[in-house]
Amino acid sequence: MLLDETPLFDPVLLQELDWSSNTISFSPAISPSNPGEGLKLRPLCTADFSRGFFKVLSQLTKTGDVTSELFIKKFDHMKKTGDYYVVVVEDTQLGQIIATATLITEHKFIHSCAKRGRVEEVVVTDACRGKQLGKLLVATLIQLSKKLDCYKTTLECAPKNVAFYEKFGYKASDETYMQCRFFD
Numbered sequence: 001m002l003l004d005e006t007p008l009f010d011p012v013l014l015q016e017l018d019w020s021s022n023t024i025s026f027s028p029a030i031s032p033s034n035p036g037e038g039l040k041l042r043p044l045c046t047a048d049f050s051r052g053f054f055k056v057l058s059q060l061t062k063t064g065d066v067t068s069e070l071f072i073k074k075f076d077h078m079k080k081t082g083d084y085y086v087v088v089v090e091d092t093q094l095g096q097i098i099a100t101a102t103l104i105t106e107h108k109f110i111h112s113c114a115k116r117g118r119v120e121e122v123v124v125t126d127a128c129r130g131k132q133l134g135k136l137l138v139a140t141l142i143q144l145s146k147k148l149d150c151y152k153t154t155l156e157c158a159p160k161n162v163a164f165y166e167k168f169g170y171k172a173s174d175e176t177y178m179q180c181r182f183f184d
């Protein structure tokens, strides 16, 4: 199995985002099509395995020891479902992934068979934090979830990140997040 540049989802979706309806301010101005000098915001591809994708993810949580074969298998599954939108920011000079975030669309019978978006695994490599990339990724996924007709988008985060997500209009709900954890 080979690592290649095939995108997880159609990159046109990112190019066609209506950035004029973005309500988040950026100074200096950046956008999905212009994320900054030498940077590219695009869908994940399997070649990103060799560009430090897991090094970035490991700054969020335990990633486990994932081989390229296992990564490709999971990537192919995600691509087939059509519900996984993993975006990355690549430093094209270094050929390294420096940030990533994921939107997952969940299909419902309720709300007239609507879709709900879930934002997961938002992480910017530590050396690149504070340069608006986290903000750009989340703002991009919000626009993308609107484009994909999600009726809402939700996320779970640590208390220390609540203020970050409030910038986008996320509000803590009165529902309690519960889980049964089977392994780490």
Ligand SMILES: CC(=O)SCCNC(=O)CCNC(=O)[C@H](O)C(C)(C)COP(=O)(O)OP(=O)(O)OC[C@H]1O[C@@H](n2cnc3c(N)ncnc32)[C@H](O)[C@@H]1OP(=O)(O)O
Residues within 6 Å of the ligand: 059, 060, 119, 120, 121, 122, 123, 124, 125, 128, 129, 130, 131, 132, 133, 134, 135, 136, 155, 156, 157, 158, 160, 161, 162, 163, 164, 167
């Ligand atoms: C759903 C989830 O995935 S939750 C997991 C979130 N990820 C993590 O905790 C992994 C470790 N942290 C990170 O990767 C980053 O610090 C992130 C993703 C939280 C933020 O990314 P950055 O690129 O550093 O943030 P960015 O530069 O875009 O900051 C944007 C704004 O948010 C503010 N901000 C950044 N981090 C935080 C925070 N934790 N709490 C409150 N405000 C914050 C900045 O001050 C800035 O404010 P401004 O626009 O008013 O100037």
